[in-house]
Amino acid sequence: GENVEQHPSTLSVQEGDSAVIKCTYSDSASNYFPWYKQELGKGPQLIIDIRSNVGEKKDQRIAVTLNKTAKHFSLHITETQPEDSAVYFCAAIYNQGGKLIFGQGTELSVKP
Amino acid sequence: GAVVSQHPSRVICKSGTSVKIECRSLDFQATTMFWYRQFPKKSLMLMATSNEGSKATYEQGVEKDKFLINHASLTLSTLTVTSAHPEDSSFYICSARDLRDRHFGNGTRLTVT
Numbered sequence: 721g722e723n724v725e726q727h728p729s730t731l732s733v734q735e736g737d738s739a740v741i742k743c744t745y746s747d748s749a750s751n752y753f754p755w756y757k758q759e760l761g762k763g764p765q766l767i768i769d770i771r772s773n774v775g776e777k778k779d780q781r782i783a784v785t786l787n788k789t790a791k792h793f794s795l796h797i798t799e800t801q802p803e804d805s806a807v808y809f810c811a812a813i814y815n816q817g818g819k820l821i822f823g824q825g826t827e828l829s830v831k832p
Numbered sequence: 833g834a835v836v837s838q839h840p841s842r843v844i845c846k847s848g849t850s851v852k853i854e855c856r857s858l859d860f861q862a863t864t865m866f867w868y869r870q871f872p873k874k875s876l877m878l879m880a881t882s883n884e885g886s887k888a889t890y891e892q893g894v895e896k897d898k899f900l901i902n903h904a905s906l907t908l909s910t911l912t913v914t915s916a917h918p919e920d921s922s923f924y925i926c927s928a929r930d931l932r933d934r935h936f937g938n939g940t941r942l943t944v945t
Binding site: 754756761762763764765766769809819820821822823824825827 | 836838866873874875876877878881925927933934935936937938939941
């Protein structure tokens with residue numbers, strides 16, 4: 721069945737360091753991989769996404785890489801800031817236009 | 833950008849009563865909306881997919897008679913938790929899909945006493 725595994729579950733970094741979160745997915749037909757940031761008491765906010773026809777995408781301090789062969793994708797945040805502290809979720813579309821399946825989440829803490 | 837409005841943000845109700853949660857797409861039409869449930873420090877679990885003008889599709893293990901979903905227009909879907917019990921207490925989040933992306937509401941914190 722559909723499954724997205726996300727690691728680590730918690731991540732603590734010093735301000736200015738980089739943070740990397742990794743996900744794997746089970747459905748080889750998945751073609752859309754968004755990343756969400758969720759702050760306490762709020763809904764998830766899309767921060768970056770990647771589609772299966774590209775291997776990497778960057779938006780300022782945030783980048784995502786995708787390895788379709790290995791069914792891995794990763795989020796990279798550089799020059800982290802305290803306001804980056806939140807829970808981050810990866811997700812994958814399970815089938816064409818269908819269900820969005822979330823990873824377990826990573827609680828990122830950036831210490832000043 | 834596209835905005836999804838969810839109301840109420842918080843609700844407290846007594847056991848046995850029903851609660852309705854609304855999800856509106858404010859500046860786009862959404863033929864499909866999704867309802868998720870999230871427990872503390874856990875991921876979002878898809879409950880059901882709501883399609884405008886037709887019956888919702890529920891995920892395995894979700895009681896359709898307990899979680900009633902109505903998607904009567906292209907901008908509004910509602911989730912009604914019927915005969916709520918303390919175990920229904922949770923954070924409920926809706927999502928609406930436009931032509932490209934999925935947009936999430938800010939969630940509803942339901943507490944059943």
